[in-house]
Amino acid sequence: MRKLRKFVVKNAFKGFLPKSTDFEIVKEYIIPIKTGEFLVKAAYISVDPYMRSFANDLEVPYDQFGFQVGKIIESKNSDFPVDTHVVSHSGWRDYVVLDGSEDEMFAMRPYKPEIGNLPLSLSVGVLGMPGITAYLGLLEICKPKHGEINV
Template identity: 45%
Template sequence: MMRNILKARKFMYVKQFKGFPTISHFELVEEELGELNDGEFLTSAEFLSVDPYQRAMMLNFKPPALMVGGQIAQIIESKNSNFPVGAKVFAQCGWRTHTIIKPEKFAKHELYVLPDFGSFPYSYGLSVLGMPGNTARFGFLEICQPKEGEIVVVTGAAGAVGSIVGQIAKIKGCKVIGFAGSDEKCKWLETELGFDKAINYKSADVEKQLKEAVPDGIDCFFDNVGGKLGHMINEQMRMFGRISICGAISTYNDEEVLIPAFKTFHRRNLKMEGFNVHVRWSNRFMEGIKGNLEWMKEGKIKYEETITEGFENMPNAFIDLFNGKNTGKAIVKVQKNKY
């Protein structure tokens, strides 16, 4: 039986980013979806992710182009026994409400059925039990290789990745100092997540407070922010320190990029390594998700999300990222579409 024509809504990137993103960079349009072919299935998005990397990635596309991004969706129609109706999936489908998916066009880390999260919400598949969780787990443990008693500093510590990194560092027996952009976020890091100290980089004398917090220097630095703050932290590294470069959100909208002082790296025998979790550990995604899920069940990791209601508010949620309005992962919840 032929179903009614289904219209998907999607956000297109219509103007090249220059400086901070604005509403004018996006356009909401509709697309008619046809019937399924063998092996395909149809999804309805429930939660969508907004991430800083999306700004950088869209510079590779000529407008107009579909905004990239991951989502948690439910399968509502299927001609593929590996993806049955009712299953929840993570899919790298972009900013759209409905998608006809051909699985062979996706890499393993771009499309998979979610495991049972137990009492945790499926939105966590975009955060602690998804890409940000794996970014924190592998990017910190594999590159920094922390040892009990070491000093760990995390920038963007109240964000999707940094908040997990700090908690993993505590699990490993480290002393953890986090940087965040408000007193409220700093209080959350210390009282709820167990950071030893959190510093508001917007109001504090960063250099003074950092030296007071770690007078003997830093062993591991997990950097989500880059820029001048990252540079100041680099200068406080101990001999044989390890630096994991996850992101540089403070510089994404800048015309000029600060050059690090490489003499410090040479003199102190530092290791600095950047990474993309999809490139480095794509074959270990489910391992990371299940490992973080166990830590959550044991109460070793707590998590918070900033959820924006309504698919039409995707651009607003994305813009808010660069203004530091999110605590934990920024997610958009789709109001249920009738089908």
């Protein structure tokens, strides 16, 4: 039976930056997937600005949350076949079993990044949540006008 590794926050963060001693790597067995589920092996995991502020309100211990892009290595879900890449809010873990439903924090369903031949890592960066946040923040909130910025 295969094991996964995940980061668990075991101590509330003191000060601005978390320390390595605030985390623990926990190993768990991956239970066999059921009909409708698929197993994803993480390729890239995000470290995003929102993580620090959300952490202030959580009780320890908790699994470190975050976005990841990974490859489906086993599937019993026809919508998510083997060798497909997906982006999900599955946290800091090397394997995750999903069924295509929404995650608890963002109500986000796993999706297939459609970015052509661009690097998959962009799916959790400039073409993912951080990039979309920056893009919409600039254009929808700041709404820059010609002449306001000197470059």
